[in-house]
Amino acid sequence: MGGTADEGTSYLPALAGFRAVFEASTEPTIVIDADDKIRVANAAACDLLGYAADDLLGRAFDILVAAGQVAQVNELRQAWAASTAPASLGSAMDLRALRADGTEVPVEVQVTAVTATEGPVVMVAIRDMTVAQRDTRLFRGLLEAAPDAIVIVDDTGTIRLVNKAAEQCFGYARSELIGRALEVLVPERVAQHHQHLRARRFATPHARPMEQSGTLSARRKDGSEFPVEISLAPVVTEQGALMIAAVRDVTERLAAIHAVRAAEEQQQVLIEITRSKDQFLATVSHELRTPLASIIGYCELITEMEDLSPELERFMSIVMRNARREARLVDDLLTLVNIDERGMTVRVTPVDLTLLVRAGVDAARPGAAEADISLWLDHPTDALTTVCDADRIGQVLDILLSNALKFTPPGGQVRILLEETSATARIEVTDTGIGISDPDADRVFERLYRSPNAVEREIPGAGLGLSIAAAIVTAHQGTIRVLRTDDTGSTFEIQLPLRGEN
Numbered sequence: 001m002g003g004t005a006d007e008g009t010s011y012l013p014a015l016a017g018f019r020a021v022f023e024a025s026t027e028p029t030i031v032i033d034a035d036d037k038i039r040v041a042n043a044a045a046c047d048l049l050g051y052a053a054d055d056l057l058g059r060a061f062d063i064l065v066a067a068g069q070v071a072q073v074n075e076l077r078q079a080w081a082a083s084t085a086p087a088s089l090g091s092a093m094d095l096r097a098l099r100a101d102g103t104e105v106p107v108e109v110q111v112t113a114v115t116a117t118e119g120p121v122v123m124v125a126i127r128d129m130t131v132a133q134r135d136t137r138l139f140r141g142l143l144e145a146a147p148d149a150i151v152i153v154d155d156t157g158t159i160r161l162v163n164k165a166a167e168q169c170f171g172y173a174r175s176e177l178i179g180r181a182l183e184v185l186v187p188e189r190v191a192q193h194h195q196h197l198r199a200r201r202f203a204t205p206h207a208r209p210m211e212q213s214g215t216l217s218a219r220r221k222d223g224s225e226f227p228v229e230i231s232l233a234p235v236v237t238e239q240g241a242l243m244i245a246a247v248r249d250v251t252e253r254l255a256a257i258h259a260v261r262a263a264e265e266q267q268q269v270l271i272e273i274t275r276s277k278d279q280f281l282a283t284v285s286h287e288l289r290t291p292l293a294s295i296i297g298y299c300e301l302i303t304e305m306e307d308l309s310p311e312l313e314r315f316m317s318i319v320m321r322n323a324r325r326e327a328r329l330v331d332d333l334l335t336l337v338n339i340d341e342r343g344m345t346v347r348v349t350p351v352d353l354t355l356l357v358r359a360g361v362d363a364a365r366p367g368a369a370e371a372d373i374s375l376w377l378d379h380p381t382d383a384l385t386t387v388c389d390a391d392r393i394g395q396v397l398d399i400l401l402s403n404a405l406k407f408t409p410p411g412g413q414v415r416i417l418l419e420e421t422s423a424t425a426r427i428e429v430t431d432t433g434i435g436i437s438d439p440d441a442d443r444v445f446e447r448l449y450r451s452p453n454a455v456e457r458e459i460p461g462a463g464l465g466l467s468i469a470a471a472i473v474t475a476h477q478g479t480i481r482v483l484r485t486d487d488t489g490s491t492f493e494i495q496l497p498l499r500g501e502n
Contacts, residue, residue, distance in 0.1 A: 022040070022042055023042050025044060027044060027125050027127070028042065028044040028047070028127075028128070029041075029045055029126065030123075031122070031123050032061050033119070033121050034121070036061045036062070037059065039057065039121065040057070045126060048099075049097060049099050050100035055100070063098065064097050064098055065098060066098050066104050067098075069096065105129075106128075106129040106133050108126075108129055109124050109126050109127070110124075110127075112125075143161070143163045146163055146246070147165060148165060148247060148248045149163065149168075149169035149248070150162065150244065151185065152245070153182045154240055154241070155242075157181050157195065157198050158179060158181060158182070159179065159182055160178065162174055162177050169218075169220075169249055170218070182194075183195060184219075185218055187225050198243075201232065202243065205243070207232060207233050207234065208231060208232040210229045215229065216228050216230060227249075228247050229247075229248045230245055230246065231245070231246045232244070232245055288330050289330050292323055292330060293327070295319070296324060296327065299316055299319050303320070344392075345475075346392050346472070346475045348387045348476075351386060351390045351393070352384065352385050353384045353385070353388075353418060353496075354384045354418065356393060356394060357397060357427065358377065359394070360394055360397040361377045361416055363398070367402075371405055372411055373410065373411075374412070375413075376414070378416070378419075379416075379418040379419075380418065380420065384420050384425055386425050388476055392476075393472070393476070395468070395469075396469040396472050397429075399466065399468065401416070404429055404433065404490075407434050408432055412433060413431070414429065414430070415428075415429075416428070416430075423498060424478070424495040424496060425495070425498055426493065426494070427494040427495075427496075428492070430484075430489065434487070435486050435487050435488070436485040436490060441485050444466050444482065445470040446467060447464060476496055476497070478495050478496040480492065481493055
């Protein structure tokens with residue numbers, strides 16, 4: 001049933017030089033007669049299929065078709081014979097040719113019906129798709145791995161390919177997008193304008209980086225819109241011009257930018273409010289200090305008179321007590337203003353804390369006795385010396401004792417503990433008062449903060465003392481904190497380095 005190469009060449013078209021061109025062609029080509037027998041195979045076809053030329057001639061075409069595709073190819077071959085127009089096959093059906101050694105190779109074929117000297121035949125040009133398929137797999141792998149949504153459209157605006165990220169971004173399944181117009185992903189209000197814009201981009205194709213695209217809007221399957229950035233890359237293929245669009249959802253990034261801007265604006269507002277408040281405090285404090293000093297001075301002069309009635313003495317005592325309280329408030333305000341403007345300044349010297357704490361407790365005893373509160377002090381028998389600003393630390397102790405007495409009801413107790421640890425001097429002030437009743441007890445060190453219990457019971461105070469105490473302790477590289485607070489009372493703790501730094 002076989003034949004020779006010379007015999008087969010009679011099936012080639014009777015054109016001058018065609019035989020030489022056929023044999024020299026690098027594209028594998030065979031010729032099949034009306035009986036589906038191979039009549040001619042050029043050298044490139046023999047190399048691809050692993051046959052010698054004489055081994056192919058006269059053999060049935062089926063020997064070159066993978067077993068699972070014989071019936072399908074036979075149906076298509078009948079259509080080839082009846083057509084005079086070239087036809088392509090392979091890319092859509094994963095066509096595979098069978099080599100002489102039994103291995104398969106992916107191919108695409110182009111068939112053309114022609115008339116030879118021996119009658120009608122079909123020329124089959126075979127293209128090895130091994131490299132092409134490998135490149136296609138690589139391309140699709142890269143496409144799927146891309147973090148941005150990738151949408152590829154042709155010059156008619158039809159979507160030809162999308163990746164997984166595009167499905168997630170737009171809410172469509174891949175099958176719902178392929179073959180549809182690109183404008184399905186564009187907000188309806190700009191869809192018509194987008195068609196004209198797309199046409200211009202294909203007319204004058206050029207790449208557009210994402211950073212130059214500005215912020216645009218895209219539309220999801222559910223109709224919702226979201227901000228995107230888009231880069232474009234035109235590509236010319238055998239199937240025509242394509243445009244590759246990389247789409248990046250910037251919703252989270254824009255939200256973060258807006259949040260940062262809002263925070264910056266809020267911070268600027270807070271800075272302005274704080275500056276205005278400090279200016280107000282400084283002005284008011286200076287304006288109040290002089291008249292308060294006069295009131296206290298004249299009250300002291302009046303109380304020294306011998307002919308005051310008991311009722312007038314009581315009135316003068318009330319005036320002086322309130323004036324001194326207001327004077328302390330003014331001093332606190334000025335202290336805070338100075339801290340903001342120049343920071344807390346301390347002048348340190350060696351100080352015996354035992355004597356300092358004892359003096360502070362003694363100064364508080366008259367007020368404790370008047371309020372019917374027991375005052376207890378536990379301190380070392382020996383000197384406990386550290387380097388600190390005695391006036392400032394005394395001020396801190398006065399603030400803690402004053403608060404403890406103020407928030408402790410009659411019959412209660414306030415205990416002061418002074419002890420030495422391995423590296424610090426530790427002071428505790430414990431009361432049996434109403435407690436702070438705030439989950440975040442450390443807020444008491446914020447300016448103008450007053451605990452809910454203090455507000456509810458209308459206990460006097462401006463919420464300044466503890467913030468001043470915290471600034472003083474911090475300036476000494478120490479710590480101050482609320483150690484305990486509940487409805488049975490509170491404990492404040494101060495720790496100061498035994499060897500402070502100037």
